[in-house]
Amino acid sequence: MKSTFTPTVRVLATAALLAVPGLAMAQSAALLDQARNALQARTSALGLKKTDVSDPAITSSFTDDYNGLTHVYLRQRYQGVEIYNAVADVHLNAAGQVASLHSTFVANAAAQARPATPGLTAEQAVAAAARALNLAAPQNLRVTKAGTAAAGTEFSTGGISLEPIPVKLMYLPMPTGELRLVWDVTIYPRDARNYWSVRVDASSGALLDQHDLVIREPFTMTALTAPLALASTPTPAAPTAARPTAGNSYNVWPITVESPNHGARQVVTDPADPAVSPYGWHDVDGKPGADSLRTAGNNVYAYEDRNNRNNSTTELWRGGYAPKGGANQIFDAAFNSAVTAAPTANLDAAIINLFYWSNLMHDVMARKGFTEASGNFQAFNYSGQGRGNDAVFAEAQDGIIASPPDLNNANFATPADGRNPRMQMYLWDRTVALASVTAPASLAGPIDATEAAFTPKLSKTGPISGNLVLVNDGTTAPTLGCSPLTNAAAVNGNIALIDRGTCNFTVKIQQAQVAGAKMAVIVNNNPEQAPYTFGAATDTAGMRIPAIMVSTADGARFKTALAAGTTVSLNVTGTTTYYRDGDFDNGIIAHEYGHGISNRLTGGAATATCLRNAEQMGEGWSDFFGLWMTTKPTDVGTTGRGIGTYASFESITGPGIRPTRYSTDMAINPSTYNYVGKTVGNTAYTASHPIGYVWASALWDLNWALIAKYGYNADLRGTTGGNNIALQLVIDGLKLQPCAPGFIDGRNAILKADSVNNKAANSAIIWQVFARRGMGFGASQGSSGSLTDQTVSFALPAVLSSRQQLSEKLLELYPNPANSQVVVRTQVSSAAPVQVELVSLLGQRVSVQQVSAARLQQEGALINTADVAGGVYIVRLTTSEGTITKKVVVQH
Structure with a gap:
């Protein structure tokens, strides 16, 4: 048994074309020359000068065996100095022809660049970067890898970084168009909460640009309101009474089971894919035979980091506590599903599940093209391609006893190929009100309730008991309580029951308070959403009574009883805080790992900063990976799927941590490209997660459209089945898109991938x-650095919408079955207004209207079915491109 090792990475040299000496390449010098020549041949078309493309550095390249594509990534250089994020990607087919090419090279660099002579040394640049990041001054800094300024130098950690500090002279494009000479410095602070890639002026040391390689999944409704009753050191969970006996077994929530709420825990034996993890998940030296008894191996090392201090990098298999599987590698631990269970009681089970799912992501995605050559995460690369030495450090229950504690989050840090990524999985908290109904007997018992963020805390006011009184503000919607209450006398001295909606929470509470209520109870108006900590914590002015929220269902029970003249009494004694462990939310684990995939594949594995533009879709790819990995054979696309429902204490039908659930049903998930840069409902689509949600909605539709054509393959490592074809297209699209991609870049890359992989069979x-989602023919993203200059289009290319008999798949009807109305949408273009008809099966026209094609593409048209007899009808659209018909069922 070996506890540590130094991986030996075989290097295939390719002469002086490489930007980083010793970088493993599988391509011949001739192929690399072809890529460079292809870029130079397109100088004029790219708006560049010959000097702009005369000396590019090849940062990475590899060939995909399954489609024969060779991917070459180049970085622009001027005077031998690389230009930050000036990346070209050239993709050659098996015949050596250019399949795709993009460039973010800077035009006329010679006129924009300053002289390549720095005023500061590389060591001074490290000190300047540390000051700018408010870190301590580096101590005992020494060179660990020598190199020229342009090639880069690596320094020791200086006592401020988890990893050695690379420093490299570069040019930074400025908003004015100038190319500023900078030192590019990467510092990984010891708390691992950030992983800074910064650029400081090469003469003054002033901070000019910074980017955090740590990508987070925040979800915080309120600050922690109860002290952490958690042990400071881990207590390994006791094994279950009947342990599995087969070797190499893991007791986990297996692939496609999203969380403990979604399915049963099972023992899985020999899950490693021998094609991509040939010596199993516990190999650490690239030779037959398991080398690790712990949740550690070539792809992943999973361990606890509850104090956020187990980040030392002095040796490879380090960190906090990790459970052992014994000589037979049996990984089993008890699991307490009670919401009151202390997180430490489930620590072993959490680490085992995290290890299992992180390895699953490695194996499945390697099968789909996230390989050693393309920059995946392995300590030892069996093929000799790629850099190796970068297994994932997966940290369970991270930072929960740190100060301040880390909660309601998860993150993934992705450095360039050859450096370890880190996944940090946190606990998620929910503070609930201890509320119960005391009368009538038919309703008596505890209820689910949460405290407001802005009203006096129950911990300060003490227990409150009283009778519920449904408010009446004298308006057409009297129970919303947005105006002075007309039944103030009844509310006085009692507990006001108020429906959520229309006005904000502070107005509702103020109206109840003026009427003399001792407490307010808000009834949630979203039946799919559990009560949550509501209101803004800053809206405390004038608030004198506490407030809680109850579910839609409980509110309905209360209102029914009150309408019948029954007295409903409530007792609220205080609050308590429960914790859920993100290590059991497999969709979140897959999501976080997905950030590593999209960052490594976009712009090549040697560039970790291509997804920092405004319109980048990183969160969308990660959501898609999480949804894809947890799709069961019995699932259907129209069923809503939330993200993070387990971690956020919701049922499996809840929306989770996205604006809506993901669904192919536009009535559930209506998002389109038109949302980006705008505020729709209560969501501002200007941050990375809402933007990613729009992109993932389109990818999710694509997955189900391909399943409809090819079926679902339960073998997620396979190549057939619509689900596998969809994931393959998404992975290859990441490789084929440019650095700093926007939505239309992403769409075009998927179209290109289908052209290469499937001869455009799915175009x-x-x-x-x-x-359907607004990224049709004629759509434009404008600048991928802007969220406000896109052109939305719901149109299809003419070649797809010129047939006289058009497929019913081009017509959307929802809901179907319909009750009072049905929405009609299509992306088919029409030179004339579209005639929309509802026709009976006997051919009788029930209704007809003329609607513009643009309206049908964007918002759709409404057909009123409230006065139509129940039965089956035909919706018929007549366009200048042809006729579409589809059945609709009317039910009353």
């Missing part, structure tokens, strides 16, 4: 899916 489906 019609891809166009239909993206047109």
Whole structure:
């Protein structure tokens, strides 16, 4: 048994074309020359000068065996100095022809660049970067890898970084167009909460640009309101009474089971894929035979980091506590599903599940093209391609006893190929009100309730008991309580019951308070959403009574009883805080790992900073990976899927931590490209998660459209089945898109991937899916650095919408079955207004209207079915491109 090792990475040299000496390449010098020549041949078309493309550095390249594509990534250089994020990607097919090419090279660099002579030394640049980041001054800094300024130098950690500190002279494009000479410095602070890539002026040391390689999944409704009753050191969980006996077994929530709420825990034996993890998940030296008894191996090292201090990098298999599987590698631990269970009681089970799912992500995605050559995460690369030495450090229950504690989050840090990524999984908290109904007997018992963020705390006011009185503000919606209450006398001295909606929470509470209520109870108006900590914590002015929220269902029970003249009494004694462990939310684990995939594949594995533009879709790819990995054979696309429902204490039908659930049903998930940069409902689509939600909605539609054509393959490592084809297209699209991509770049890359992989067999489906979400023919992203200059289009290319007999798949009807109305949408273009008809099966026209094609593409048209007899009807659209018909069922 070996506890540590130094991986030996075989290097295939390719002469002086490489930007980083010793970088493993599988391509011949001739192929690399072809890529460079292809870029130079397109100088004029790219708006560049010959000097701009005369000396590019090849940062990475690899060939995909399954489609024969060779991907070459180049970085622009001027005077031998690389230009930050000036990346070209050239993709050659098996015949050596250019399949795709993009460039973010800077035009006329010679006129924009300053002389390549720095005023500061590399060591001074490290000190300047540390000052700018408010870190301590580096101590005992020494060179660990020598190199020229342009090639880069690596320094020791200086007592401020988890990793050695690389420093490299570069040019930074400025908003004015100038190319500023900078030192590019990467510092990984010892608390691992950030991983800073910064650029300081090469003469003054002033901070000019910074980017955090740590990508987070925040979800915080309120600050922690109860002290942490958690042990400071881990207590390994006791094993279950009947342990599995087969070797190499893991007791986990297996692949496609999203969380303990979604399915049963099972023992899985020999889950490693021998094609991509040939010596199993516990190999650490690239030779046959397991080398680790712990949750550690070539792809992943999973361990606890509850104090956020187990981040030392003095040796490879380090960190906090990790459970052992014994000589037979049996990983089993008890699991307490009670919401009151202390997180430490489930620590072993959490680490085992985290290890299992992180390895699953490695194996499945390697099968789909996230390989050693393309920059995946392995300590030892069996093929000799890629850099190796970068297994994932997966940290369970991270930072919960740190100060301040880390909660309601998860993150993934992705450095360039050859450096370890880190996944930090946190606990999620929910503070609930201890509320119960004391009368009538038919309703008596505890209820689910949460405290407001802005009203006096129950911990200060003490227990409150009283009778519920449904408010009446004298308006057409009297129970919303947005105006002075007309039944103030009844409310006085009692507990006001108020429906959520229309006005904000502070107005409702103020009206109840003026009427003399001792407490307010808000009834949630979203039946799919559990009560949550509501209101803004800053809105405390004038608040004198506490307030809680109850579910839609409980509120309905209360209102029914009150309407019948029954007295409903409530007792609220205080609050308590429960914790859920993100290590059991497998969708979140897959999501976080997905950030590593999208960052490594976009712009090549040697560039970790291509996804920092405004319109980048990183969160969307990660959501898609999480949804894809947890799709069961019995699932259907129209069913809503939330993200993080387990971690956020919701049922499996809840929306989770996204604006809506993901669904192909536009009535559930209506998002389109038109949302980006705007505020729709209560969501501002200007941050990375809402933007990613729009992109993932289109990818999710694509997945189900391909399943409809090819079926679902339960073998997620396979190549057949619509689900596997969809994931393959998404992975290859990441490789084929440019650095700093926008939505249309992403769409085009998927179309290109289908052209290469499938001879464009699915181009019609891809166009239909993206047109449906506003990324159709004629759509433009403008600058991928802006969220306000896109052109939205719901149109299909003419070649797909010119047939006289058009497929019913081009027509959307929802809801179907319909009750009072049905929404009609299509992406088919029409030179004339579209005639929309509802026709009986006997051919009788029930209704007809003329609607513009633009309206049908964007918001759709309404057909009123309230006065139509129940039964089956035909919706018929007549466009200049042809006729579409589809059945609709009317039910009353």
